[in-house]
Amino acid sequence: MTDRDLDTLDRQLLEALQDDFPLAPRPWREIGDRVGLPETEVLRRVRRLADEGIVLAISPVLESARIGLPASTLIGMRVPPDRVDECASVVNREPGVSHNYLRDHDYNLWFTLAAGNDAALRRTVGGLAARAGVSSHDLLDLPSVRRFKIGVRFRFLPDGEEGT
Amino acid sequence: MNDRDRALLLRLQDGVPLVSEPYQAIAEDLGMTEAEVIARIGTLLSRGVVRRFAVRLDHRKAGILVNAMVAWRVPPGNVARAAEIMARFPEVTHCYERAVIPGRWEYNLFVVLHGRRRDEVDRDIARLSQAAGIDDYTVLVSTRELKRAPPGLALLLQEAVR
Numbered sequence: 001m002t003d004r005d006l007d008t009l010d011r012q013l014l015e016a017l018q019d020d021f022p023l024a025p026r027p028w029r030e031i032g033d034r035v036g037l038p039e040t041e042v043l044r045r046v047r048r049l050a051d052e053g054i055v056l057a058i059s060p061v062l063e064s065a066r067i068g069l070p071a072s073t074l075i076g077m078r079v080p081p082d083r084v085d086e087c088a089s090v091v092n093r094e095p096g097v098s099h100n101y102l103r104d105h106d107y108n109l110w111f112t113l114a115a116g117n118d119a120a121l122r123r124t125v126g127g128l129a130a131r132a133g134v135s136s137h138d139l140l141d142l143p144s145v146r147r148f149k150i151g152v153r154f155r156f157l158p159d160g161e162e163g164t
Numbered sequence: 165m166n167d168r169d170r171a172l173l174l175r176l177q178d179g180v181p182l183v184s185e186p187y188q189a190i191a192e193d194l195g196m197t198e199a200e201v202i203a204r205i206g207t208l209l210s211r212g213v214v215r216r217f218a219v220r221l222d223h224r225k226a227g228i229l230v231n232a233m234v235a236w237r238v239p240p241g242n243v244a245r246a247a248e249i250m251a252r253f254p255e256v257t258h259c260y261e262r263a264v265i266p267g268r269w270e271y272n273l274f275v276v277l278h279g280r281r282r283d284e285v286d287r288d289i290a291r292l293s294q295a296a297g298i299d300d301y302t303v304l305v306s307t308r309e310l311k312r313a314p315p316g317l318a319l320l321l322q323e324a325v326r
Contacts, residue, residue: 149258
């Protein structure tokens, strides 16, 4: 079940759900007011989008730096194709790893890692590399220096149609 | 953040229930009042512990199939300007300056773009390059998602069992 033809109302809902969820006793009614639907129809459509696996959850995104994980880095590893699954399972077991992707590049395994401080981050990177059997010349450790944008927001309506 | 905040955040990781009065339902689970649940979420947002309280989507199932990371080599004095130009593009979801490894990895500005098709994303990358005036870059398109977990959840869980 992928990419069924979402109708305009579903698209407007997916846009509205990417704004902060209303902090009011009847939040779905407020969303309905924004897109011009009754509360029951909003809920019916959101449940269907959830059943289809498009909506995963309405949930808080925590700011790592504010919950004790201020140090973060991006790691790129050069892993032979036949060792990708083995290395990925070592990496994924590390609780500070939030995202891990295989990418079409000489360095093919890329993941983000957060920790309590720089020393802990370096220890974790060293431990992961050792357990994954990746030598230091096959590893890029690229700590973040400045964050300019983190705004995962997907567009479901053409430009100029915000649905409000 | 206290134990009640932590309990609430843990409960919310699975998402608000899809019922007409979701905060009331959560309040009953946790032995709080609806007003307390709403007030605590508001405070966590205003203090920046919660960066965003909104839908998490499986963007692939919604047809957004391409995730491209682009690493740019930007002259050091020009990073903020280039980053601000790139960050204005709605297709750009992440934009970070990162440390370089001299002689091995000299790309210092990273963006992630999402899009429906590879050719569309390639066009967006060309527009970014032109807008920021940077033409030394490498594109890394994801071919498999191996892990995508809510950041910080594991830490919350660890603290909760202590």
